[in-house]
Amino acid sequence: MNNKVDLSINLGNLQLKNPVMPASGTFDIRDTILNKEQLNSLGAIITKSIASHKRLGNPGPRIWETEAGMMNAVGIPAEGFEYFKENILPLLEDFCVPIIVSMVGDSITDFCQLAKKLDNFEKISALEINLSCPNLNDGLYFGTNKDVLGDLIYQLKKNTGKVVMAKLSPNVTDITEMALTAEEAGADIIIIANTFLGMAIDSEKLIPRLGNKVGGISGPGIRPIIVRMIWEASQRVKIPIVGVGGITSTRDALEMFLAGASAVQVGSANFSNPYVMLNIIEGIAGYLNKKKYKSVKDIVGLIK
Amino acid sequence: MNNKVDLSINLGNLQLKNPVMPASGTFDIRDTILNKEQLNSLGAIITKSIASHKRLGNPGPRIWETEAGMMNAVGIPAEGFEYFKENILPLLEDFCVPIIVSMVGDSITDFCQLAKKLDNFEKISALEINLSCPNLNDGLYFGTNKDVLGDLIYQLKKNTGKVVMAKLSPNVTDITEMALTAEEAGADIIIIANTFLGMAIDSEKLIPRLGNKVGGISGPGIRPIIVRMIWEASQRVKIPIVGVGGITSTRDALEMFLAGASAVQVGSANFSNPYVMLNIIEGIAGYLNKKKYKSVKDIVGLIK
Amino acid sequence: MKSAENKPLFVTGKVLENRNINGDYFEIVIEAPDIARNARPGQFVMLSRWNINNLFLKRPFSFYQIDAEQGRFAILYKKIGKGTEILSQSKKADQVELIGSCGNGFSLPENVGKIALVARGIGVATLLPLAIEGKKKGLEIYSFLSAREKNLLLGPDKLGPLSSHIFYTTDDDWKGTDGKVTFFLEELLKNNRTDFEAVYVCGSKRLARHIRELQKEYHFAAYISLEERMGCGIGACKGCVINTIYGYQRVCKEGPVFPLEEVILNE
Amino acid sequence: MKSAENKPLFVTGKVLENRNINGDYFEIVIEAPDIARNARPGQFVMLSRWNINNLFLKRPFSFYQIDAEQGRFAILYKKIGKGTEILSQSKKADQVELIGSCGNGFSLPENVGKIALVARGIGVATLLPLAIEGKKKGLEIYSFLSAREKNLLLGPDKLGPLSSHIFYTTDDDWKGTDGKVTFFLEELLKNNRTDFEAVYVCGSKRLARHIRELQKEYHFAAYISLEERMGCGIGACKGCVINTIYGYQRVCKEGPVFPLEEVILNE
Ligand SMILES: Cc1cc2nc3c(=O)[nH]c(=O)nc-3n(C[C@H](O)[C@H](O)[C@H](O)COP(=O)(O)OP(=O)(O)OC[C@H]3O[C@@H](n4cnc5c(N)ncnc54)[C@H](O)[C@@H]3O)c2cc1C
Ligand SMILES: Cc1cc2nc3c(=O)[nH]c(=O)nc-3n(C[C@H](O)[C@H](O)[C@H](O)COP(=O)(O)OP(=O)(O)OC[C@H]3O[C@@H](n4cnc5c(N)ncnc54)[C@H](O)[C@@H]3O)c2cc1C
Ligand SMILES: Cc1cc2nc3c(=O)[nH]c(=O)nc-3n(C[C@H](O)[C@H](O)[C@H](O)COP(=O)(O)O)c2cc1C
Numbered sequence A, B: 001m002n003n004k005v006d007l008s009i010n011l012g013n014l015q016l017k018n019p020v021m022p023a024s025g026t027f028d029i030r031d032t033i034l035n036k037e038q039l040n041s042l043g044a045i046i047t048k049s050i051a052s053h054k055r056l057g058n059p060g061p062r063i064w065e066t067e068a069g070m071m072n073a074v075g076i077p078a079e080g081f082e083y084f085k086e087n088i089l090p091l092l093e094d095f096c097v098p099i100i101v102s103m104v105g106d107s108i109t110d111f112c113q114l115a116k117k118l119d120n121f122e123k124i125s126a127l128e129i130n131l132s133c134p135n136l137n138d139g140l141y142f143g144t145n146k147d148v149l150g151d152l153i154y155q156l157k158k159n160t161g162k163v164v165m166a167k168l169s170p171n172v173t174d175i176t177e178m179a180l181t182a183e184e185a186g187a188d189i190i191i192i193a194n195t196f197l198g199m200a201i202d203s204e205k206l207i208p209r210l211g212n213k214v215g216g217i218s219g220p221g222i223r224p225i226i227v228r229m230i231w232e233a234s235q236r237v238k239i240p241i242v243g244v245g246g247i248t249s250t251r252d253a254l255e256m257f258l259a260g261a262s263a264v265q266v267g268s269a270n271f272s273n274p275y276v277m278l279n280i281i282e283g284i285a286g287y288l289n290k291k292k293y294k295s296v297k298d299i300v301g302l303i304k
Numbered sequence C, D: 001m002k003s004a005e006n007k008p009l010f011v012t013g014k015v016l017e018n019r020n021i022n023g024d025y026f027e028i029v030i031e032a033p034d035i036a037r038n039a040r041p042g043q044f045v046m047l048s049r050w051n052i053n054n055l056f057l058k059r060p061f062s063f064y065q066i067d068a069e070q071g072r073f074a075i076l077y078k079k080i081g082k083g084t085e086i087l088s089q090s091k092k093a094d095q096v097e098l099i100g101s102c103g104n105g106f107s108l109p110e111n112v113g114k115i116a117l118v119a120r121g122i123g124v125a126t127l128l129p130l131a132i133e134g135k136k137k138g139l140e141i142y143s144f145l146s147a148r149e150k151n152l153l154l155g156p157d158k159l160g161p162l163s164s165h166i167f168y169t170t171d172d173d174w175k176g177t178d179g180k181v182t183f184f185l186e187e188l189l190k191n192n193r194t195d196f197e198a199v200y201v202c203g204s205k206r207l208a209r210h211i212r213e214l215q216k217e218y219h220f221a222a223y224i225s226l227e228e229r230m231g232c233g234i235g236a237c238k239g240c241v242i243n244t245i246y247g248y249q250r251v252c253k254e255g256p257v258f259p260l261e262e263v264i265l266n267e
């Protein structure tokens, strides 16, 4: 039914056959309902953030449903590098789509050492820097201070030849300033954005709903803020932007392309609908066809 | 049924018989369904932001419903001071609850001149500074730059003896820093917060959903961010905090008290349920009773 | 405009009936005596049959039929999105929340004479109560209806008996030059020199622009009922403005009915 | 634990029946052959009967009865919030979305002997399929049920015929020291020197703590089925952890059934 439309997109040196991929931490290659064929039809595969050493994560409860989305205070219970190499990387060998590894670190040195180690693996196409996990005090630091952000990316680039994707925190006054800083420091791709820091309180039990007290908000309730941030940043930065936050449907994804994103990640909507990424890939093709566009590139940043 | 619980609260020199009032711009004394008795049972009455001179506001569409709330790009079509004096102030004479006037301005001088004029009216109890209407470029400036914010409040206080309520913008990296700045500059009360800046795009018509392209997000979808901000700021500032953003029920209001707010404002939920403030006032009394608290003061900031 | 004498009320209404008319069109009958009593043609209600946590805002709907004595009114609505989808599932005895009556209704001419009603699609909903009141007043009614498809043409059955003349076109099988139903009106004005006391239009800015052209030449009174996205429906939020020669005006408060010549119709 | 042999599927199920048992308790029967076929006692499904824009997450529910041949299963659920409220309005032929079967089910002892099932409130839902399977295997079943109120006591009718002995207490009219139904278990262990191959508990950490104490003295195998708030239900989000002697473990993946001695029960 769909005529041939071109869904492929180049994010700098990263070539995707379509612009839809999972968001880190909401998808696990070890625990997915999708079969191999379905996984190979995604734009890319991404890992949960890994760290140089094992991290436990936060005490429960880690999840709270909000009015249009959810909060999580998982806190990045990351696998250490060795575990990753032994147990996860082999599972990724099998796929014919780009593999993106998300990294979290305690310090610039920590990030750099991990990047250096990951650099040795052919199979890994890109490193995503989780700058902004709001559940870690130190994580927030990277994402909300532009000098530290710039320095981190600059140092990191010296340690890896992989494509570097800087996943920004949305908890900032001026996303454009952060995006420009990342670009200048050498990031290849900007991801807008990680979760908003939020809190919910149980007025019956008189305790926070999350074990960590505060957590990251994802889902449709915050999508309009993300769309605005993509739109703002895309007027100024030249490197590609990946949009993430609150996508549940083709229409939501299209908003991000029109605002200036070249690709999208889908996070917590996978929980409710494990096929949502597959549906969106098909939906984008259908939209382009209907609107008589030849390529998804034609709609990136159409809204000025 | 409710035993006598004490709903009164003092916000510095502002004495409220209960801690629930409308949020500016979502309530108009000329256009309310509430009768005089109902209005007199509110904690306070507030005006739509007024300006020294008439402002037109933004072209339509000005409203867009989101997944858990709405966006508005009304843009403060403010009445000028003279109109306010002649047509609105007389309507407010009748009420026996504190009257708060919300002000918007183009510059520090503009704000100060307006404050000076309003200072002459006995009937007005407090001036709320709309620092953050995200629909005005200049408005955003006041709300997101701490030096300008401090300066504005400092100058303003020299021009008025009224209680000054600083309504902060949530579109900042560090709300505590902004709150401390306002406190230091002499603000009597902090309001957290105005709307988040957002955007939505119509992928069929290929235009933004709002005439002004971007607009302010209100409603439950952003409440967890506001609750977190109140909680953060209340650990540091000593002056009272008024919470606003996404309250639709007693439970929502309680979250804000427990996080550290001494009073709340209810905004866009009034549209769906014009009695929502009355219901919440009753609901708080019921809650205090059930939990055997004597006063609403007992639950302010209970969650540390 | 005739001003609402009473301020809007916030009440619970009871669904008496909800039925599919055809395609995506439904008619719902609601019992709400306090609202029905004061409802005027051209006014509307803000309605929800959902929780605020499900859909945040109420939706505006015009009165389609008003029965003040029985304390009920009808709404003719088209299923187009989330709210109307939920509404379309209404069953007898369901409760709805209402704010109304909102806005200013239509004024009928003082003289007895001819009036023209021009409606496209669901616009007929807004004009039917006006036709009923006009007929009562002894006015002669010319109705001009248009729709996208033949089977979506609403109202001939209801407006027919009230009208002395009825004209219609549809996009798929139109009659009249260029498909605009207002060409029939133009013909009448031109050839028969029929005089209209007033022309009322709802549901199409394109038709309204044509009427505005005719009005400049033939000098009749003309009124348009407009739609805008609404927050409150009662004038509080300033969300529903349209552009007029007097600046921005609120559809929910100064409207929804405006003198045609005051409205800036471009876009 | 018996590991799920197949990975969870994402399918649409059809409601065959939904009825109110008593108070806020409901039983729903769902046709979903691909899930029923592989369902094991102790496993669960993630279910939604709502749109993602209405409620964002699916809800976890244990299998209450499994009929692999007919391709259907039942859930016993309590209406406690938004999701279960919507679920309670289900009608025959409604569609639900399901992810399942999720998690690891119960393992039954290799030996033929006695097992004890301890459930509080809705916890009985999780244990019923285990009783059915245990009975088939020729095990002798002792059931211990507890609830807040007498009329909320679930399961005697279903568990009765499967059990050789059944004990129950309610908070409003309890029997047994201190109201804990596990005191009956203690009595049996102490006086009769009854030996249990395994004890299974669901629905109360307080009862589980008591069983843990008994376990230390009498050295039986014991298993607990746990609940945590869930994002994905399939192990991907790391949201549903509980604290164990091996660190955080996911209820949806390593659980929901855990050896009692591995779980850190304080709080
Ligand atoms: C004064 C007035 C009278 C109306 N009378 C009728 C009537 O009698 N029958 C009828 O079928 N429709 C009428 N409408 C249009 C009706 O309000 C919309 O069709 C309805 O709001 C759509 O809601 P939804 O949730 O199904 O659509 P969605 O597209 O999901 O709604 C999303 C948002 O856009 C708003 N919206 C969508 N379409 C319109 C519109 N045309 N006008 C204003 N807001 C809109 C909704 O209120 C909501 O806030 C009237 C509108 C106005 C302003
Ligand atoms: C493995 C497992 C099996 C379960 N089996 C059953 C069963 O057979 N019968 C039954 O009645 N209930 C069962 N529950 C509990 C059931 O999932 C909750 O009652 C249900 O999620 C409540 O949803 P709600 O929207 O009505 O409540 P709300 O309070 O509105 O839910 C808000 C959020 O909290 C979560 N939540 C609330 N209560 C619980 C809970 N007890 N456990 C986990 N998450 C919760 C919801 O999933 C949702 O994300 C089980 C839970 C788990 C983890
Ligand atoms: C349960 C959960 C765990 C997450 N873990 C990570 C993570 O490890 N690293 C990361 O960069 N982002 C993480 N995120 C953030 C998501 O990648 C994504 O940025 C966010 O959820 C917004 O997208 P969404 O609204 O589509 O879910 C996590 C989100 C959720 C909900």
Ligand SMILES: Cc1cc2nc3c(=O)[nH]c(=O)nc-3n(C[C@H](O)[C@H](O)[C@H](O)COP(=O)(O)O)c2cc1C
Pocket: B023, B024, B025, B026, B048, B049, B072, B074, B076, B102, B129, B130, B133, B167, B193, B194, B195, B217, B218, B219, B220, B244, B245, B246, B247, B265, B266, B267, B268, B269, C231, C237, C238, C239
């Ligand atoms: C339609 C609309 C108009 C508003 N106008 C103003 C205004 O004039 N001045 C102001 O300070 N805030 C204004 N606000 C913001 C509200 O006062 C409030 O801060 C915001 O809506 C969040 O609260 P809520 O989620 O309860 O609506 C407006 C909000 C809405 C929805």
Ligand code: FES
Pocket: C229, C230, C231, C232, C233, C234, C235, C236, C237, C238, C239, C240, C241, C250, C251, C252, C253
């Ligand atoms: S809808 Fe609020 S002013 Fe018209």
Ligand code: FES
Pocket: D229, D230, D231, D232, D233, D234, D235, D236, D237, D238, D239, D240, D241, D250, D251, D252, D253
């Ligand atoms: S619910 Fe996602 S890991 Fe268990």
